[in-house]
Amino acid sequence: MSLHRRGLLGLLSAGAAGASLPAAARQAVDVQFLHGVASGDPRQDGLLIWTRVTPSDPSVRAVRVDWSVWRDGDATASVASGTVETGPERDFTVKVPVAGLQPGVDYRYAFSAGEVSSPQGRARTLPVGPTADAVLAVASCQLYPGGYFNAWEVVSKLDRLDAVIHLGDYIYEYGAEPDSYGMTTGARLNRTPQPPHEIVTLADYRQRHAQYKSDPDLQAAHARAPFICVWDDHEVANDTWSGGAENHQSETEGDFLVRKAAALKAYFEWMPIREPEGGLTEDAIYRSFDFGDLASLLMVETRLVARQEALSFATDMPVVGTGRNARPDVDAFRAKLNAPDRDLLGDAQRDWIRSTLTASREAGRPWQVIGNQVVMGRVQGPDITRMASPLEVTVLLARLPAAVRAEVRQSIELFKLGVPFNLDSWDGYPAGRERLYGAFADAGVQPIVLAGDSHAFWVNDLKDASGRRAAVEFATSAISSPSPGDHVQGVPLGAALNAANEEVLLCDQTAKGFVLLTLTPTEAKAELHTVSTIFDKRYDASVLKTYTVAKTADGNGPLVES
Structure with missing residues (x-):
C-alpha cells in the first residue's frame, strides 16, 4: 500500500529526526520506486530502512529523498524523519539508520521523492527485558530463473513475524545461456537473468540485484519485516572461498579481488544491512542481535573471511594403481x-x-541461535546403487547436464566408500567444526544452528567427535533453487541420507519453502513451511513437519517431531 503524498508530507513536517528541505530547494526529478522498500538489522532503539529510486533521466546526478517512520496504527505523527541524497555513485539506493525508537515496537516507514511516494514497510525493533516469544522466518537460496518466489508471498502474509533471517544466495551469478543453472525452467517461465551473461563487474552485480528486487513476492516479504542477512557464495560466485x-x-574474468569488491559494493548498496563496524574489514559481517532476555542470534560469516578452498x-x-587396477585412495x-x-x-571470529x-x-x-550458511551436520553420501539398478543409474546420469555428469558419476562410486555428501559444507572442514563445537562447550551452551545453501530441509542432532551432543540444527530448503534430489527424480535421496546418517533426523530433498522458528522461554519450535509448486503462481502452502526442543536445566531436550 502506498502512502499518499499529502499524508507523507504531513508526517515529515511533524518529525524530529531531521527536517525536509524547502520545496524550492528540491530538484524536480521524475522518479519511480520500482524496487520496493526494506528494513534490516533491527536494534532495541533503531532500524535500518532502505529503498531505491529510479530516475526517468539516467543522466541525473542527485536525487533528494524524504523518509519518515511512525508507530504502526498511528499515522498521524512521525517519530523520525529526514532527507537524504542519493545518486549514481551508490546506484540511487537509499539506506537510513534510524535511531531513537522504542524497543519491541511495531513501526511503519515510507519514502518520497518529488510528488512520488514509495510503498510502506513494517518493522519491529528488538525487545528489551522480559520477552514472551520471538518469531523468525529462516530462508535462503532464491534462484530467479529457478521458479516463482511463492514462499516469499507466504512469508509476507504471516500474522506474526519479528524478523527474517536470510542465510545467503540472495542472488546468483549465472547467465542466461541455455545450459546455465536453472535456465530450463527460466526460459519456460520467462524468468531470464539480467544481464543475460555471468555477472562479473559492478554494473553487472547492480543490474542483477535490481532484477531480484523487482520480484513482487520478494518485495512483499521485505515490506513485511526486517531482514537479518548474511551472504553465501553466489552473491560473488559459486563456491567462493577467501x-x-x-x-x-x-584468465577470462580478471582479478578475483576486483570481482569480489564489485560484488560486495553492490551487496551493501542493495541490501538492508549495516556495514561492519569497529575496524572490521568489509567482509567481516558477523554480528549479533539480542531478543530481550529470551535469545541471542549470532550471524556468522563462513565464505570470505577465512574459508580455505573446498576439496x-x-x-x-589420489588414485593408486594403473589401468584396470586403478582405484581411489580414500585413506x-x-x-x-x-x-x-x-x-x-x-x-578471531x-x-x-x-x-x-x-x-x-x-x-x-x-x-542461543547461530545463523550459519552451510549444513553443519555430519552427512555421509548414500550408496545410490542400492536404491537403483544399473540401468536406472545410467538413465539418471543421461538426464543430467553434461557439465556435471562426470562429477555425479564419480560421486556415486565414491559414496560406496563412505565419503562426505558435500565437501563445500562443514563436512569439508571437520577440524574447524570440532574447534567450533569446542567454543560451544567453552561457552556452556548447546545452540540452535540454522543453515541454508543445500536447497533441502534438514533436522540434525549435532554431535562432536566424541559423541557428545553439541547443538541441534534446522536447515531450510530453498525458495526456488533446485536440489540434488530434484536432479535425481525417482531416487529417494532424502530418505537415503536420513537412513545412512545417525545425526540426520530428517532430510527432504524436494520441498521448497522456509523454516518458521518460534522461541519461548521453555521451547523452540521449527515449522518447515512448504509450497506445492514453484512453477506456477497457483499453489498451496502447508507445513511439512514440526520439530520442538524443550529447554531443560541441563541444556536442551531431545528433538521431538510434533
Missing part, C-alpha cells in the same frame, strides 16, 4: 580432509562466537 571461487576464471573429489582424490583423501588447519571461520555465547548465557538468556 582467495577465489570455483566459478571464477582469472574436490575430481582433483583431490589418503581422508587424511587431507582431516588436516588440522582446515577452517571456515578463523580464530571463533573467539567472538565463544565470548558472545558466554555473555548470552551469563545474561540468563535460554536460547
Whole structure:
C-alpha cells in the first residue's frame, strides 16, 4: 500500500529526526520506486530502512529523498524523519539508520521523492527485558530463473513475524545461456537473468540485484519485516572461498579481488544491512542481535573471511594403481580432509562466537541461535546403487547436464566408500567444526544452528567427535533453487541420507519453502513451511513437519517431531 503524498508530507513536517528541505530547494526529478522498500538489522532503539529510486533521466546526478517512520496504527505523527541524497555513485539506493525508537515496537516507514511516494514497510525493533516469544522466518537460496518466489508471498502474509533471517544466495551469478543453472525452467517461465551473461563487474552485480528486487513476492516479504542477512557464495560466485571461487576464471574474468569488491559494493548498496563496524574489514559481517532476555542470534560469516578452498573429489582424490587396477585412495583423501588447519571461520571470529555465547548465557538468556550458511551436520553420501539398478543409474546420469555428469558419476562410486555428501559444507572442514563445537562447550551452551545453501530441509542432532551432543540444527530448503534430489527424480535421496546418517533426523530433498522458528522461554519450535509448486503462481502452502526442543536445566531436550 502506498502512502499518499499529502499524508507523507504531513508526517515529515511533524518529525524530529531531521527536517525536509524547502520545496524550492528540491530538484524536480521524475522518479519511480520500482524496487520496493526494506528494513534490516533491527536494534532495541533503531532500524535500518532502505529503498531505491529510479530516475526517468539516467543522466541525473542527485536525487533528494524524504523518509519518515511512525508507530504502526498511528499515522498521524512521525517519530523520525529526514532527507537524504542519493545518486549514481551508490546506484540511487537509499539506506537510513534510524535511531531513537522504542524497543519491541511495531513501526511503519515510507519514502518520497518529488510528488512520488514509495510503498510502506513494517518493522519491529528488538525487545528489551522480559520477552514472551520471538518469531523468525529462516530462508535462503532464491534462484530467479529457478521458479516463482511463492514462499516469499507466504512469508509476507504471516500474522506474526519479528524478523527474517536470510542465510545467503540472495542472488546468483549465472547467465542466461541455455545450459546455465536453472535456465530450463527460466526460459519456460520467462524468468531470464539480467544481464543475460555471468555477472562479473559492478554494473553487472547492480543490474542483477535490481532484477531480484523487482520480484513482487520478494518485495512483499521485505515490506513485511526486517531482514537479518548474511551472504553465501553466489552473491560473488559459486563456491567462493577467501582467495577465489570455483566459478571464477582469472584468465577470462580478471582479478578475483576486483570481482569480489564489485560484488560486495553492490551487496551493501542493495541490501538492508549495516556495514561492519569497529575496524572490521568489509567482509567481516558477523554480528549479533539480542531478543530481550529470551535469545541471542549470532550471524556468522563462513565464505570470505577465512574459508580455505573446498576439496574436490575430481582433483583431490589420489588414485593408486594403473589401468584396470586403478582405484581411489580414500585413506589418503581422508587424511587431507582431516588436516588440522582446515577452517571456515578463523580464530578471531571463533573467539567472538565463544565470548558472545558466554555473555548470552551469563545474561540468563535460554536460547542461543547461530545463523550459519552451510549444513553443519555430519552427512555421509548414500550408496545410490542400492536404491537403483544399473540401468536406472545410467538413465539418471543421461538426464543430467553434461557439465556435471562426470562429477555425479564419480560421486556415486565414491559414496560406496563412505565419503562426505558435500565437501563445500562443514563436512569439508571437520577440524574447524570440532574447534567450533569446542567454543560451544567453552561457552556452556548447546545452540540452535540454522543453515541454508543445500536447497533441502534438514533436522540434525549435532554431535562432536566424541559423541557428545553439541547443538541441534534446522536447515531450510530453498525458495526456488533446485536440489540434488530434484536432479535425481525417482531416487529417494532424502530418505537415503536420513537412513545412512545417525545425526540426520530428517532430510527432504524436494520441498521448497522456509523454516518458521518460534522461541519461548521453555521451547523452540521449527515449522518447515512448504509450497506445492514453484512453477506456477497457483499453489498451496502447508507445513511439512514440526520439530520442538524443550529447554531443560541441563541444556536442551531431545528433538521431538510434533
